[in-house]
Amino acid sequence: MEWLHIALECAPFLPFLPFLPFLPLPTPPRIGFVSLGCPKALVDSERILTRLRAEGYDVVGTYEDANLVVVNTCGFIDDAVHESLDAIGEALARNGKVIVTGCLGARPETITARHPTVLKVTGAHAYEEVVQAVHEHLPPLHDPFVDLVPPQGIRLTPRHYAYLKISEGCNHRCTFCIIPSMRGDLASRPIGEVMLEAERLVKAGVKELLVISQDTSAYGADLKYATGFWGGKPVKAKFVDLARSLGSLGAWVRLHYVYPYPHVDDVIPLMADGKVLPYLDIPFQHGSPRVLKLMKRPAHAENTLERIQRWRETCPDITLRSTFIVGFPGETEADFELLLDWLREARLDRVGCFKYSPVTGAAANALPDPVPEEVKEERLARFMEVAAAISAEKLAARVGQRMRVLVDQVDPEHGAVARSAADAPEIDGVVRIAKPGRKMQVGDWADVQVTGADAYDLQAKVVRA
Numbered sequence: 001m002e003w004l005h006i007a008l009e010c011a012p013f014l015p016f017l018p019f020l021p022f023l024p025l026p027t028p029p030r031i032g033f034v035s036l037g038c039p040k041a042l043v044d045s046e047r048i049l050t051r052l053r054a055e056g057y058d059v060v061g062t063y064e065d066a067n068l069v070v071v072n073t074c075g076f077i078d079d080a081v082h083e084s085l086d087a088i089g090e091a092l093a094r095n096g097k098v099i100v101t102g103c104l105g106a107r108p109e110t111i112t113a114r115h116p117t118v119l120k121v122t123g124a125h126a127y128e129e130v131v132q133a134v135h136e137h138l139p140p141l142h143d144p145f146v147d148l149v150p151p152q153g154i155r156l157t158p159r160h161y162a163y164l165k166i167s168e169g170c171n172h173r174c175t176f177c178i179i180p181s182m183r184g185d186l187a188s189r190p191i192g193e194v195m196l197e198a199e200r201l202v203k204a205g206v207k208e209l210l211v212i213s214q215d216t217s218a219y220g221a222d223l224k225y226a227t228g229f230w231g232g233k234p235v236k237a238k239f240v241d242l243a244r245s246l247g248s249l250g251a252w253v254r255l256h257y258v259y260p261y262p263h264v265d266d267v268i269p270l271m272a273d274g275k276v277l278p279y280l281d282i283p284f285q286h287g288s289p290r291v292l293k294l295m296k297r298p299a300h301a302e303n304t305l306e307r308i309q310r311w312r313e314t315c316p317d318i319t320l321r322s323t324f325i326v327g328f329p330g331e332t333e334a335d336f337e338l339l340l341d342w343l344r345e346a347r348l349d350r351v352g353c354f355k356y357s358p359v360t361g362a363a364a365n366a367l368p369d370p371v372p373e374e375v376k377e378e379r380l381a382r383f384m385e386v387a388a389a390i391s392a393e394k395l396a397a398r399v400g401q402r403m404r405v406l407v408d409q410v411d412p413e414h415g416a417v418a419r420s421a422a423d424a425p426e427i428d429g430v431v432r433i434a435k436p437g438r439k440m441q442v443g444d445w446a447d448v449q450v451t452g453a454d455a456y457d458l459q460a461k462v463v464r465a
């Protein structure tokens with residue numbers, strides 16, 4: 001479980017208080033914050049913390065130092081539910097005053113049955129409610145002179161990259177997923193608001209924007225692609241227009257959670273022109289049309305192999321990342337073989353795979369023909385073997401190439417860890433630089449030459465930092 005340390009981020013913005021030398025300053029109320037789950041939950045945490053920090057709350061790093069703890073939970077799969085319930089239990093045992101929010105908050109009875117003493121349970125993206133609950137149980141100090149928050153808000157990611165959430169919820173009803181029942185239908189943020197946030201982040205030093213949502217390519221559909229304004233110019237709330245506008249900011253723009261709708265083709269030329277990163281995170285989930293239909297996946301009827309081939313023709317450098325589920329109810333050996341064939345032909349660059357596990361409340365639980373656990377295990381191993389071989393071959397082909405990387409960690413003794421355009425933080429491989437040199441710092445760009453590769457990572461040397 002990760003505690004969030006953000007105080008330093010605000011240090012340069014501490015106010016100048018000229019005439020109060022003899023008055024004891026009131027102690028700000030102190031909040032502990034536990035953030036679990038996916039990048040979307042992380043963005044929610046950032047929003048809540050930004051608001052609380054703006055109101056003068058201190059965010060502290062231990063349960064014992066906090067006057068109250070907020071736990072932002074995940075409820076996506078049963079393991080995440082258990083982890084969330086354990087985190088709430090730990091916060092209660094070590095602090096006693098706990099407010100719960102996030103995806104699991106959509107099922108308050110699950111939480112209160114095990115932890116009846118929590119002060120309040122709110123659902124996902126219920127920022128106002130969480131803040132209200134904090135006010136109720138730990139009132140803020142009133143100090144109209146204090147404005148502790150930098151204009152870009154509080155971020156929990158390192159200073160050089162940031163997640164940009166463009167919408168909430170989802171209009172699909174994939175049978176294995178309960179996100180729509182927790183987060184509701186698609187609700188896109190107005191384009192002007194998204195662009196303003198992106199602009200502020202880049203001005204504050206962010207070099208990579210990671211665009212996230214539940215369904216990025218559907219952006220703006222609920223707004224009927226309404227035109228907004230940014231920098232005095234009209235811009236449509238549409239996936240491609242958004243990508244083009246973000247691409248004009250001068251930062252890396254990485255698109256996550258894109259579904260293979262036909263209009264996604266329009267973004268590939270932007271990648272070929274270097275406007276947005278040639279990287280698509282596109283959760284295909286399976287290669288068998290029958291299983292995709294059982295999953296009720298968006299765009300399941302698309303001929304994805306043909307599309308991938310066309311994308312590569314337009315943008316040969318494109319990196320395709322995807323996730324898959326094996327052992328979905330009803331998946332036969334023939335379906336699984338189809339998936340392996342699909343993968344061998346698609347030759348995706350980055351691949352994650354999960355064994356299907358039932359989620360309480362998901363429609364897939366009612367499907368017949370569950371796959372036995374040992375078959376799921378075996379299919380997962382076979383799938384990963386094929387995926388790892390493809391990845392190793394593709395990375396080996398990059399040895400000798402030069403590339404630009406963004407530095408995430410520097411240790412002068414053990415080397416630096418960086419990422420290329422092909423690597424999203426946390427989920428993909430990295431580029432290891434053995435001798436980074438004394439000047440290299442976290443958040444720097446570096447030009448490197450690839451000297452070696454394994455199944456997932458590259459090794460490189462600096463050619464010009």
Ligand code: SF4
Pocket residue numbers: 170171172173174177178179180214215298
């Ligand atoms: S597209 Fe499917 S898996 Fe993704 S959030 Fe929507 S319902 Fe869930």
